[in-house]
Amino acid sequence: MRNRKRARPGRRIRSVAVAAVLCGCAGEAERQMSLQSGDVEFERPSPSGEPSLALGAEGRTILTWIEPEDGVPALRLAIRDGGGWSAPRTVWASEAMFVNWADFPSSVEMPDGTLAVHWLEKVADAPYAYHVMLALSSDDGMTWTEPFRAHDDESPTEHGFVSMVPWRDGAGLTWLDARAMAGESGGGEHVGGEGGVERGAMSVRFRTLAPDGRLGPEVLLDDRTCECCQTALARVGDGLVAAYRDRSESEVRDIAVVRGAGERWTEPAPLSTDGWVIPGCPVNGPQLSGDERALVSAWYTGVGGTPQVYVTFSGDGGATFGARIRIDEGLPLGRVDIESLHDGSAVVVWLEASSDTPRVLARRVHPDGSLEAPLLISETAGERSSGFPRMVRTPNELLFAWTIPGEGGGVRVRAVGLSD
Numbered sequence: 001m002r003n004r005k006r007a008r009p010g011r012r013i014r015s016v017a018v019a020a021v022l023c024g025c026a027g028e029a030e031r032q033m034s035l036q037s038g039d040v041e042f043e044r045p046s047p048s049g050e051p052s053l054a055l056g057a058e059g060r061t062i063l064t065w066i067e068p069e070d071g072v073p074a075l076r077l078a079i080r081d082g083g084g085w086s087a088p089r090t091v092w093a094s095e096a097m098f099v100n101w102a103d104f105p106s107s108v109e110m111p112d113g114t115l116a117v118h119w120l121e122k123v124a125d126a127p128y129a130y131h132v133m134l135a136l137s138s139d140d141g142m143t144w145t146e147p148f149r150a151h152d153d154e155s156p157t158e159h160g161f162v163s164m165v166p167w168r169d170g171a172g173l174t175w176l177d178a179r180a181m182a183g184e185s186g187g188g189e190h191v192g193g194e195g196g197v198e199r200g201a202m203s204v205r206f207r208t209l210a211p212d213g214r215l216g217p218e219v220l221l222d223d224r225t226c227e228c229c230q231t232a233l234a235r236v237g238d239g240l241v242a243a244y245r246d247r248s249e250s251e252v253r254d255i256a257v258v259r260g261a262g263e264r265w266t267e268p269a270p271l272s273t274d275g276w277v278i279p280g281c282p283v284n285g286p287q288l289s290g291d292e293r294a295l296v297s298a299w300y301t302g303v304g305g306t307p308q309v310y311v312t313f314s315g316d317g318g319a320t321f322g323a324r325i326r327i328d329e330g331l332p333l334g335r336v337d338i339e340s341l342h343d344g345s346a347v348v349v350w351l352e353a354s355s356d357t358p359r360v361l362a363r364r365v366h367p368d369g370s371l372e373a374p375l376l377i378s379e380t381a382g383e384r385s386s387g388f389p390r391m392v393r394t395p396n397e398l399l400f401a402w403t404i405p406g407e408g409g410g411v412r413v414r415a416v417g418l419s420d
Helices: none
Strands: 034-043 049-055 061-066 074-081 089-093 106-109 115-122 130-137 159-167 170-177 202-209 219-225 232-236 239-245 255-261 287-290 295-301 308-314 332-340 346-352 359-365 375-379 390-393 397-404 410-419
Touching: 049 106, 049 390, 049 397, 049 410, 061 106, 061 397, 074 115, 089 115, 089 130, 106 159, 115 159, 130 159, 159 232, 159 239, 170 232, 170 239, 202 239, 219 239, 219 255, 232 295, 239 287, 239 295, 255 295, 295 332, 295 346, 308 332, 308 346, 332 390, 346 390, 359 397, 375 397, 375 410
Parallel strands: 232 287, 287 332
Antiparallel strands: 034 410, 049 061, 061 074, 074 089, 106 115, 115 130, 159 170, 170 202, 202 219, 232 239, 239 255, 287 295, 295 308, 332 346, 346 359, 359 375, 390 397, 397 410
């Protein structure tokens, strides 16, 4: 693909159990839904972190996180079904595992029940030399295949920020790929990084994964993107929509989307023309949630020197989007996730710095721009080790996972009930 890029406009933290009713507008019965927060139902001790949630078959939930075993980084997994949470299971443990607060493992359950997980593995002695590794399980994570690389490129450069969703008979995945950034010393060094010098541009790519481990052809979605913001991938009807932080020649780093199915994708288009010019990566990517036709997205921007979190809705599968809706409380750190609800509204979760203790907040937002009161999920901390809160929607509730840094902290999961 030619370079067709164009410019486009320290104390111990306590976990708080709370309950709140987020009411809709008077007289509109379809908006009368309670979000009721229960107690923490799953927790792992410090220094566990980097949690991620995925929805499996029949409403069950897969949680992955990293927790050392005898001082060795280990990717762990637990499954929640009608009987509660399973015991933690170790997927892979290795001294070579690359552990990063923003670029963390994830999982997906394919239509036949096969589980796939991804993590990052260091491949050379360079700051950003790591590859995306995959493993599969057909027995709910009791045993796993030998790890295999998710991408064809073997260069000692950065490959990460993976998104995976079930699609067709297997799964689809996107990732950031720095093969064009390799220099004489390798490692894919970043613009604005620790002494890094740009050698090329980061790209975002897509491919399919079958239950037997076969990988489909790699598809280049965009050949110039931000270097270390999360990607997002969602199913909408029979197709897929990917979102990521773009990077123009003039360093505008707004969110872009592409739509496709397998090997055919649209040209990148702006999700919202924020006009945020920043010379380095903010490490704050977008998130998506979709269904048969509708799509909703959340993202962070710092345009104008003011941190902001926005949500926007699309009724045509991501071809067009409505006006952006600001949802934060004034001092957001971003790190968003979002889930659509059956009535067309959505719930977004993010970190809010506030004036004292940083908080994990959730808020219901409607396509007409109306907002419900924010729900406190937990107090946390503002440092990087607090990571990114994640969320998944089951038929009757939302599950939230986050990390509390420091002694007495670790991974936590809380359920928030949904009722009309």
